[in-house]
Amino acid sequence: MIEIISVSGQALIVGAQRERVASMGITAAGASDQTAFNLANRLCSNDANSAGIEILFGSLSFIAHKTCFIAVTGAMSDIHKDHTAVAMNRTVQLDAGSRVDIACPTLGMRAYLAVSEGFDVPAIFGSPTTSQREKLGGVDSVGSLLKAGDKLPLSAQVGSVRRLYRMPLHEESLTSTSLTSAPITLRVVEGFQAHEFSPVSRATFYASTYTVTPDANRMGVRLQGAQIGWDKRGLVSEGITRGAVQIPPNGQPIVMMAEYQTIGGYPKLGSVFSHDVDKLAQCRPGDLVVFSPISIENAHNLLNLRAFAQRNIHLLPIPE
Amino acid sequence: MQIDIFPASEDALIVYVKDTDGICANQLIGQIAQYLLYPERDEHHAELSCWLRDVTPSYHSILVRYNPLITDHFAVKSLLQEVSTIAQCGKSEAMRHHKIPVYFGMPDELDWLRVSHVTGLSQSDYLDAFLSCTFRVFALGFAPGFGFLGTLPDALRVPRLDSPRKHVPAGALAIAESQTAIYPSSSPGGWNLIGRTAVPLFCATSPQPNRFRVGDSVSFTAIDLLTYEAQCAEVERD
Numbered sequence: 001m002i003e004i005i006s007v008s009g010q011a012l013i014v015g016a017q018r019e020r021v022a023s024m025g026i027t028a029a030g031a032s033d034q035t036a037f038n039l040a041n042r043l044c045s046n047d048a049n050s051a052g053i054e055i056l057f058g059s060l061s062f063i064a065h066k067t068c069f070i071a072v073t074g075a076m077s078d079i080h081k082d083h084t085a086v087a088m089n090r091t092v093q094l095d096a097g098s099r100v101d102i103a104c105p106t107l108g109m110r111a112y113l114a115v116s117e118g119f120d121v122p123a124i125f126g127s128p129t130t131s132q133r134e135k136l137g138g139v140d141s142v143g144s145l146l147k148a149g150d151k152l153p154l155s156a157q158v159g160s161v162r163r164l165y166r167m168p169l170h171e172e173s174l175t176s177t178s179l180t181s182a183p184i185t186l187r188v189v190e191g192f193q194a195h196e197f198s199p200v201s202r203a204t205f206y207a208s209t210y211t212v213t214p215d216a217n218r219m220g221v222r223l224q225g226a227q228i229g230w231d232k233r234g235l236v237s238e239g240i241t242r243g244a245v246q247i248p249p250n251g252q253p254i255v256m257m258a259e260y261q262t263i264g265g266y267p268k269l270g271s272v273f274s275h276d277v278d279k280l281a282q283c284r285p286g287d288l289v290v291f292s293p294i295s296i297e298n299a300h301n302l303l304n305l306r307a308f309a310q311r312n313i314h315l316l317p318i319p320e
Numbered sequence: 321m322q323i324d325i326f327p328a329s330e331d332a333l334i335v336y337v338k339d340t341d342g343i344c345a346n347q348l349i350g351q352i353a354q355y356l357l358y359p360e361r362d363e364h365h366a367e368l369s370c371w372l373r374d375v376t377p378s379y380h381s382i383l384v385r386y387n388p389l390i391t392d393h394f395a396v397k398s399l400l401q402e403v404s405t406i407a408q409c410g411k412s413e414a415m416r417h418h419k420i421p422v423y424f425g426m427p428d429e430l431d432w433l434r435v436s437h438v439t440g441l442s443q444s445d446y447l448d449a450f451l452s453c454t455f456r457v458f459a460l461g462f463a464p465g466f467g468f469l470g471t472l473p474d475a476l477r478v479p480r481l482d483s484p485r486k487h488v489p490a491g492a493l494a495i496a497e498s499q500t501a502i503y504p505s506s507s508p509g510g511w512n513l514i515g516r517t518a519v520p521l522f523c524a525t526s527p528q529p530n531r532f533r534v535g536d537s538v539s540f541t542a543i544d545l546l547t548y549e550a551q552c553a554e555v556e557r558d
Contacts, residue, residue, distance in 0.1 A: 141524075191332075271332070273330055
């Protein structure tokens with residue numbers, strides 16, 4: 001068991017995205033930054049989507065009540081184990097009674113904590129992942145955030161001996177937290193109503209730099225910049241996706257994130273490529289983004305190449 | 321019926337059904353959804369389930385998400401074309417009718433002033449017309465249990481609020497343009513509120529979590545405050 005001592009910001013249980021639930025009005029949810037979340041699990045020799053914790057721009061302290069292995073990835077954060085600094089992006093062994101303090105990130109927005117075998121949290125509609133707005137999943141099955149005093153059960157096998165790993169340095173396909181202050185490029189698979197926007201609207205969209213506003217959460221990120229016009233009217237509400245770029249009447253794009261609503265009535269230019277949605281999940285208010293079109297074929301290839309790389313890149317064993 | 325299929329994202333296509341009759345289009349969407357979610361009913365497409373991640377049926381569109389590590393948009397598109405043709409011959413599921421009791425009082429929390437102003441109808445004239453309507457569930461979405469019901473007659477239509485409310489209470493009956501709906505849980509919302517019901521619409525632990533299914537019909541009856549309060553107390557006890 002792991003016992004939460006203190007939380008600032010938001011911390012919540014995340015796991016696999018829900019599937020075959022959209023026709024009931026339920027969103028997929030899951031980790032905001034899938035890249036970082038999957039890496040944390042890999043470092044713990046878990047399935048890529050074993051239940052872990054997403055920490056949104058805050059700190060988290062906890063005590064492990066039995067021997068286990070953890071890894072912290074995502075937003076760059078100082079981590080201490082029993083008051084000794086330990087690195088991110090590597091496996092760390094905890095003994096019964098070990099205390100871990102994860103500080104508020106110095107870069108990026110969301111840090112991920114995985115534990116060997118994952119947290120033992122009940123699956124709701126196929127996954128333990130938290131959906132705050134829908135009040136589903138998480139530690140109490142009704143979508144609550146984690147708070148001090150919460151006791152998170154671990155699976156029975158976590159004591160088993162396993163190897164310690166670290167991420168190879170400069171392995172770009174394993175991280176989504178940018179070190180540069182240059183605008184982040186969000187590649188867009190054009191679709192939905194893309195062909196109904198005027199050529200001027202589309203050119204404006206791809207030529208402009210947008211600012212991430214503070215109005216950003218697990219449901220969506222509002223951007224601010226050049227207005228995108230939409231002349232038509234009367235779009236009938238339809239299904240939307242993670243990454244969908246909605247253009248509301250004020251012309252300021254909204255990119256839908258993990259807890260997107262299943263059906264929406266705003267026109268959409270397409271969807272941001274998932275690897276870039278992960279990067280957007282790490283952006284802070286004031287960060288800059290630009291959009292660039294990518295064909296569905298090219299996006300398909302990149303997804304498959306990434307999946308291949310993640311299966312085949314060897315995490316580096318750490319000598320014990 | 322004309323079928324158009326467009327990309328929606330790296331792992332999703334959206335199918336649009338064009339038909340002058342909105343109900344026919346919506347029926348076909350429902351049949352395509354059933355076909356994709358339960359392919360075992362058809363021996364030729366039993367392999368579907370391995371790549372299908374989700375479907376989001378709506379009024380006259382259905383969003384189909386697939387696993388791009390197993391298949392690609394060419395294969396999914398050709399299968400969707402085939403399924404759309406087969407589904408046109410399919411039978412509809414048996415539909416249910418729901419009679420939902422609603423309390424139309426509480427003037428302070430509701431938008432009757434605005435509704436009367438826009439439609440030019442008194443509350444009782446509006447209600448006479450509204451309660452005589454039977455609505456169809458066109459889509460489930462936005463939030464669990466939220467059913468998009470249509471179609472409101474022209475005379476009863478009111479545009480969305482200029483600025484959405486931060487908090488709409490659970491059980492609020494609302495109207496916007498040609499649609500009406502009940503907010504299953506408290507949430508932000510931009511529709512005009514006209515009443516409250518105690519009837520729960522979503523229960524995560526039930527084998528059938530949603531009260532409504534697409535294609536069901538819904539009508540409303542007016543109840544007084546005492547009945548509404550008694551129903552609220554009863555729901556709470558369960």
